[in-house]
Amino acid sequence: MNHDSSQIREVSHETRYEYDSPAECSQQICILQPQEGPTMAQGLLRKGQRLLDYKLQIQPNPSMVQTSCDSFGNVVHHFEMNYPHDSLSVMSRSQVEVSPMLYNGPLDDLASPSWFALSQSMNYLAGQAAALESQFRFESRHVPILNALRDYSMLDFWPDRPVVQAAYALMQRIHREFTYESGSTSIDTPILTVMDTRKGVCQDFAHVMLGVLRAIGLSARYVSGYMLTDPPPGQPKLMGADASHAWVSLWCGAEIGWVDFDPTNNQLPDTRYVTVAVGRDYADVPPIRGVVHGGGTAKLSVAVTVF
Incomplete structure (x- = not known):
């Protein structure tokens, strides 16, 4: 595969928790949205990156979702589930254009x-x-x-x-x-x-x-x-x-x-x-982190695919 020209990459990342008993409520943050912009393009050996599409799907539906940037420029999603739930699924889907390194010499x-x-x-x-x-x-x-x-x-x-x-x-x-x-x-x-x-x-x-x-x-x-x-x-x-x-x-x-x-x-x-x-x-920069009230032991599964 040629890595000397820009490439379109698609990423799906699903994190799923299955709880032993219903969780009463939970508060979570996730850092899953790819970066883009000038900070990605600095330097002769640094690749550039452009976010073409991004979707974050949370099931069951959260009571609240907020998006912010942290002090390092990362996109952070905060969400809450203020009702009992047996499981939590966070699906992140990205489409990104990645440019090659600007310097390819020895x-x-x-x-x-x-x-x-x-x-x-x-x-x-x-x-x-x-x-x-x-x-x-x-x-x-x-x-x-x-x-x-x-x-x-x-x-x-x-x-x-x-x-x-x-x-x-x-x-x-x-x-x-x-x-x-x-x-x-x-x-x-x-x-x-x-x-x-x-x-x-x-x-x-x-x-x-x-x-x-x-x-x-x-x-x-x-x-x-x-x-x-x-x-x-x-x-x-x-x-x-x-x-x-x-x-x-x-x-x-x-x-x-x-x-x-x-x-x-x-x-x-x-x-x-x-x-x-x-x-x-x-x-x-953890992909997902939070606090759950109740729920007992959680079974975690993660599935990532990159094209």
């Missing part, structure tokens, strides 16, 4: 600043406003600043190395040294445990890379979204067999902007990827 030919100079340039100076990108420089709920993460950077980040090349090498090393193992972690697994076991899933790999980059003073953000997966040769694509995905976006200076890296798949995201939201870590 990374070694890209004149990016050194990571050390970039890090130093972002230090706070009295009397000057902090750059907007600096908010992604600090530790967050799932990504603490740790010496172990700083030490892990030392093989790839020497003082004069260009930031894009150094980050690319880090992405490759995480992919090489960590094993993807579904179910090996939960969202609350500490990052040091992931570092010790060298096992996890995409959100763990993203958190590790974020932690290493922030530990040396760089600004990096967590990206949630989807990736098109191709079935084995001769096999049909299975409906609902895809999944949400997570990767990393690194600020590489004003001339280049944000550059995306996918340590799970060892590649720069291209037109196979659809960006939903950005934040400091997973806690800022």
Whole structure:
């Protein structure tokens, strides 16, 4: 498939809860609507994205739905069910045009600043406003600043190395040294445990890379979204067999902007990827989160399809 031209991607994402007993009421937020606009097009290596169509279907019908944007520019839907219900289904359907990377040459030919100079340039100076990108420089709920993460950077980040090349090498090393193992972690697994076991899933790999980059003073953000997966040769694509995905976006200076890296798949995201939201870590951009009163134990099922 040609990833050098714009592609139309269609995504369906259904989350369903079946309750043991009727839930009396619930309040939920969901972050499922793909981003678009100028923030998506910054940087030589950053793809652009245009939302062509979006539908959010909630069953049973909610008592209230409100839409807002959070501080990172993500679209957030809030809804309430103020009556008893046995189940909850949230179906998100998107049609998105994804543009290719604007820079397709060898990374070694890209004149990016050194990571050390970039890090130093972002230090706070009295009397000057902090750059907007600096908010992604600090530790967050799932990504603490740790010496172990700083030490892990030392093989790839020497003082004069260009930031894009150094980050690319880090992405490759995480992919090489960590094993993807579904179910090996939960969202609350500490990052040091992931570092010790060298096992996890995409959100763990993203958190590790974020932690290493922030530990040396760089600004990096967590990206949630989807990736098109191709079935084995001769096999049909299975409906609902895809999944949400997570990767990393690194600020590489004003001339280049944000550059995306996918340590799970060892590649720069291209037109196979659809960006939903950005934040400091997973806690800022969960697909769905809320509070349910009653209902007992809930059986959760998730089905995602990307075309």
